[in-house]
Amino acid sequence: MDYPPIEDYGAVGNGRTVALISRGGSVDWWCVPDLDSPSVFGAALDTRRGGRCELAPAVPGESSRRYVEGTNVLETTHRCGEGVVRVTDALSEEISASILVRRVEGLAGEVPVTWTVAPRFDYGREAGHFSTTPGIGWFRSDELEVAVQAWALGDAEAGPGSLSGGATLRTGDTGLLAVRAGAEGATAPAGREETERRARDVAERWLEWSRELRYEGPWREAVLRSALALKLLIHGPTGGIAAAGTSSLPEAVGAERNWDYRFAWIRDSSFTVDALLELGAEDDALRCFHWFASAAERTHPRLDVLYPLTEASDSDERELPLDGYRGSRPVRAGNGAASQLQLGIYGDLLQTAFLVAELEGALDRDVSRRLGELADHILEIWREPDAGIWEIRDDPSQFTLSKMLCAIGLERAAWLARNGHLPAHGAERWEAGARAVHAFVEERCWSTELGAYLRAAGSSDLDCAVLAGFLMGYRTEPERIGTTVDALRADLAVGPLLYRYRADDGLQGQEGAFVACGFWLAQALAEAGRVDEAAEQFESMLGYCNDVGLYSEEIDPSTGAFLGNIPQGLSHFGLINAAVSLSEYARG
Numbered sequence: 001m002d003y004p005p006i007e008d009y010g011a012v013g014n015g016r017t018v019a020l021i022s023r024g025g026s027v028d029w030w031c032v033p034d035l036d037s038p039s040v041f042g043a044a045l046d047t048r049r050g051g052r053c054e055l056a057p058a059v060p061g062e063s064s065r066r067y068v069e070g071t072n073v074l075e076t077t078h079r080c081g082e083g084v085v086r087v088t089d090a091l092s093e094e095i096s097a098s099i100l101v102r103r104v105e106g107l108a109g110e111v112p113v114t115w116t117v118a119p120r121f122d123y124g125r126e127a128g129h130f131s132t133t134p135g136i137g138w139f140r141s142d143e144l145e146v147a148v149q150a151w152a153l154g155d156a157e158a159g160p161g162s163l164s165g166g167a168t169l170r171t172g173d174t175g176l177l178a179v180r181a182g183a184e185g186a187t188a189p190a191g192r193e194e195t196e197r198r199a200r201d202v203a204e205r206w207l208e209w210s211r212e213l214r215y216e217g218p219w220r221e222a223v224l225r226s227a228l229a230l231k232l233l234i235h236g237p238t239g240g241i242a243a244a245g246t247s248s249l250p251e252a253v254g255a256e257r258n259w260d261y262r263f264a265w266i267r268d269s270s271f272t273v274d275a276l277l278e279l280g281a282e283d284d285a286l287r288c289f290h291w292f293a294s295a296a297e298r299t300h301p302r303l304d305v306l307y308p309l310t311e312a313s314d315s316d317e318r319e320l321p322l323d324g325y326r327g328s329r330p331v332r333a334g335n336g337a338a339s340q341l342q343l344g345i346y347g348d349l350l351q352t353a354f355l356v357a358e359l360e361g362a363l364d365r366d367v368s369r370r371l372g373e374l375a376d377h378i379l380e381i382w383r384e385p386d387a388g389i390w391e392i393r394d395d396p397s398q399f400t401l402s403k404m405l406c407a408i409g410l411e412r413a414a415w416l417a418r419n420g421h422l423p424a425h426g427a428e429r430w431e432a433g434a435r436a437v438h439a440f441v442e443e444r445c446w447s448t449e450l451g452a453y454l455r456a457a458g459s460s461d462l463d464c465a466v467l468a469g470f471l472m473g474y475r476t477e478p479e480r481i482g483t484t485v486d487a488l489r490a491d492l493a494v495g496p497l498l499y500r501y502r503a504d505d506g507l508q509g510q511e512g513a514f515v516a517c518g519f520w521l522a523q524a525l526a527e528a529g530r531v532d533e534a535a536e537q538f539e540s541m542l543g544y545c546n547d548v549g550l551y552s553e554e555i556d557p558s559t560g561a562f563l564g565n566i567p568q569g570l571s572h573f574g575l576i577n578a579a580v581s582l583s584e585y586a587r588g
Helices: 192-211 220-233 266-278 282-297 344-360 365-381 400-418 424-444 465-471 478-492 515-527 531-542 569-587
Strands: 009-013 018-022 026-031 039-041 052-057 061-067 074-080 083-093 097-118 129-133 136-140 144-151 157-159 162-170 174-183 318-320 331-333
Touching: 009 074, 009 083, 009 220, 018 083, 052 074, 052 083, 052 174, 074 097, 083 162, 083 192, 097 144, 097 192, 162 174, 174 192, 192 220, 220 266, 220 569, 266 282, 266 344, 266 569, 282 344, 282 365, 344 365, 344 400, 365 400, 365 424, 400 424, 400 465, 465 478, 465 515, 478 515, 515 531, 515 569, 531 569
Parallel strands: none
Antiparallel strands: 009 018, 018 026, 026 039, 026 052, 052 097, 061 074, 074 083, 083 097, 097 162, 097 174, 129 136, 136 144, 144 174, 157 162, 318 331
């Protein structure tokens, strides 16, 4: 079976895990019990061994999709030669299990539909044991079980490691397929009415959340869809937010740029909290910050680049025996970037604390103490080379953004101290440290010849990462922002899309353009006073989402094809923050 394009995937979730569903009706990615657990459906990374759940017409036709307004419930309408059917997918939950509810209804004529459920546990490495009880098919591994129920979808037939069936639906007919997955002995199959009620309940919860968001600018639909995509990545039990919903979807097809993004990155904390606060989702923003603060306590005063969402997961990088999306190997679980030195994350966390302190008016005493010690740690380490925001797997460098964020972090620490949120005695030394870092950036990371901030001190390359420094408040002259923007566009842009950099990073394969950089550019143009250009750039970037408003990490500029993991948090909160900024500039 062929791999669908990455942009063919929509995503559903329940606040604990995420499932990817192709336009053709196949659930090709679902990890249980949590987003960072091993997959039970993993065909996105191996069509032969990964496992999937299919529900689709048995005859060819055309398909269109949409999310039910204000929700992460996905509707796919299939128009076939003799009729029309609609499949509605929702991911619900009960105390011990997640429930994938797939409802198909006949809208016109008649359409034969077929379904197959073929779970493969532990990233496809275990088929499990199959058994039946009246009306239920059971797949069990040593730790998990999957229960399958179908109503009005024909008699179920068992095959090698699968359960399947089919029926012809006429106008007004409805069928239901429910797949419950959870710890062994903990799933509790229910009747059809109760299963449908749970699907309605999860839709209503999504709607209640989205109704509370505040954004009334000109791009409301795109902003709300991106907010809902971010909400998919927030792990409800803990408040941590994953960088993306998947692992190892490639940044370069057929090459080694395949990473597991189902972890919470300190790097993303300030962007995430900023986006959530701008939309009025204060509860989610505060839970996210306090989760990061708690996670950081484990390694204090050193910060890890990323942290697992759950205690059952770990970040140790390992290779899985899967074919990979279209042969893109290795397939990885875990992420070796966790052990890198990234100086910028210290500034990221202090910037996040600054945003939260402005909102709440106070910080927890223990958190305040640790943040002060974190600022002192920056003073000790800022001169070291590091792996940078892009987590290069090559020799460390004196990356410009890393230094910018160190300066920002020390400035925020001083502000927090002078406003009673951190120990007051640290303010002067943090301000002095910020001046020293700032001088390093201005003297060693600026190119008069190019009129731009360089990728790193001593480099001749450019890097869109410096845009993030501007957006987080790095202090410099507006003219330097404007000329840096122009230099980045000249060197790295293909239309509105931008590559992160062109320098060799020690990895094989040519990656795509980085979606977040396109939104950062729009916001930076606005910061430089070029609001009309900013709006044009932003609206051009809106055209690169898929048909249901989702973005992956990267895009192939020559084809528009998605690359990398999906849905990608950095892309979506880049959109939100740019839209909010542009709306504010438009209002004057």
